[in-house]
Amino acid sequence: MDTLIKMPTTTTNRIHFTDLDPLRFEDLSLNLVSRLHEWKEISHFGRSGNDQGVDIHCTLDTDSGEKHWVVQCKRYLKFTKKDARKVIEAIQASTIKPDKLLLIIACDVTQETDAYFKTECQTLSISAADIWTASILEAKLYKEHKDLLFIYFGIKMESRMHSNASRIRYAIKMKKRLEKELIDPKAYNDPETKLALVHYPYSKFISSRVIIRSIDDTTYPEAKGELSNWNREHFYDLRHNGLEVWLAAALGHYIIMAHDGKWELLKNDNDIRQNNPKYKTARIMIIGRIPFDNIVECLSNGDEYYNDPQLFCHFKYKNGPYEEISYKIYPDQDVELPSWELDPEKRTEFP
Numbered sequence: 001m002d003t004l005i006k007m008p009t010t011t012t013n014r015i016h017f018t019d020l021d022p023l024r025f026e027d028l029s030l031n032l033v034s035r036l037h038e039w040k041e042i043s044h045f046g047r048s049g050n051d052q053g054v055d056i057h058c059t060l061d062t063d064s065g066e067k068h069w070v071v072q073c074k075r076y077l078k079f080t081k082k083d084a085r086k087v088i089e090a091i092q093a094s095t096i097k098p099d100k101l102l103l104i105i106a107c108d109v110t111q112e113t114d115a116y117f118k119t120e121c122q123t124l125s126i127s128a129a130d131i132w133t134a135s136i137l138e139a140k141l142y143k144e145h146k147d148l149l150f151i152y153f154g155i156k157m158e159s160r161m162h163s164n165a166s167r168i169r170y171a172i173k174m175k176k177r178l179e180k181e182l183i184d185p186k187a188y189n190d191p192e193t194k195l196a197l198v199h200y201p202y203s204k205f206i207s208s209r210v211i212i213r214s215i216d217d218t219t220y221p222e223a224k225g226e227l228s229n230w231n232r233e234h235f236y237d238l239r240h241n242g243l244e245v246w247l248a249a250a251l252g253h254y255i256i257m258a259h260d261g262k263w264e265l266l267k268n269d270n271d272i273r274q275n276n277p278k279y280k281t282a283r284i285m286i287i288g289r290i291p292f293d294n295i296v297e298c299l300s301n302g303d304e305y306y307n308d309p310q311l312f313c314h315f316k317y318k319n320g321p322y323e324e325i326s327y328k329i330y331p332d333q334d335v336e337l338p339s340w341e342l343d344p345e346k347r348t349e350f351p
Contacts, residue, residue: 070102
C-alpha cells in the first residue's frame with residue numbers, strides 16, 4: 001500500500017498559435033481586432049503581399065477626430081529586440097502614420113523586449129503601442145471569443161461547459177442517493193452518537209464494510225490482490241467532494257514523526273527511533289477518496305456473497321477508483337500530534 005500516491009489533476013494544453021498558417025494567423029488577428037470597436041473603416045493588406053509594414057489598418061471616429069490604428073501580425077516562434085526593431089523600421093517606412101500601433105504575435109516576449117518596443121514607438125511620436133502575446137490571445141479567446149476557438153482550433157467550449165454542468169449535476173444526485181441509502185439516520189438523532197461522529201465519522205454508515213468494484217470487473221467474487229478490480233474496504237466518511245474509504249490493507253500501518261512534523265511510514269517494528277524522545281509513533285489510517293461522479297451504481301443491500309453495500313466505479317486513476325490518497329492519525333491514541341490528517345508535503349525519509 002505504500003505505493004499509493006496522489007495523482008495530478010488533468011489540465012488543458014496551451015494553444016499553439018504557430019500551428020496556424022501565417023495567413024490564417026492574420027485572419028484570426030483581423031477577427032479579434034474587428035470586434036474591438038465600431039470602426040469607421042478597416043482594411044486588411046497582409047494577404048495582398050504588399051503591406052509595407054501594415055497588415056491591418058483601422059480608422060476610428062472619436063470626439064477629437066479620426067484615430068488610425070496600424071496592426072502588425074507576426075507568427076514567430078520567438079520575438080526578440082531585433083525583431084521589434086524590424087517592425088518599427090517597417091512602420092517608419094510606411095505612408096500610414098499610426099496613432100496606435102498594435103503588434104500581435106504567436107509567442108510570448110520578455111519584459112525587456114516589451115519595454116524596448118514601447119519606448120522606441122514613443123520616439124516615433126506613436127502615442128500608444130501595445131503587444132498582444134500568445135498568452136493574451138489565449139485569454140481573449142477563452143474569455144470573450146469562444147466561437148473563434150472552434151473556428152480556428154476546433155475547441156468547442158459549449159460542449160465542454162455542457163459536459164461540466166452534466167458532471168456536476170450527476171455528482172450532486174449521486175451524493176444525495178448515497179446519503180439516503182448508506183447513512184443511518186439514527187446516527188444524527190442520538191446526541192451521544194452524533195458527538196462521536198466528530199472522531200468516528202464511519203459510525204454513521206449502515207455497514208462498516210463496503211465492496212468497491214470496477215465496472216469492468218469479471219472476477220467477483222473470486223479473491224484477488226489488494227489493487228484488483230474489486231476490494232472489500234471500510235467506510236470512513238461522506239464528504240462534499242466524494243466518498244472516503246478506509247483501505248483495509250492499511251489497517252496495521254504506523255508512522256514515525258519528528259518534532260518538526262516530518263514523518264515517514266514505519267517499516268520496521270524494531271526501529272530504534274521508537275525509543276528516542278525526538279520521535280513519536282502513531283497508528284494511521286490510509287484513506288482513499290472516490291469522487292461522486294466516479295461512482296456509477298450503488299447496491300446498498302449486497303448480494304448472496306456479502307451483505308456489505310457495493311459500489312460500482314470507474315477505475316481510471318493510478319490507484320483504481322481513488323482520485324486522492326490521504327493519511328490520517330487513528331483516533332484514541334495517547335500521543336501529541338499536530339493534526340489528524342498528515343501533511344503530504346512533510347512526508348520524508350529520515351537519515
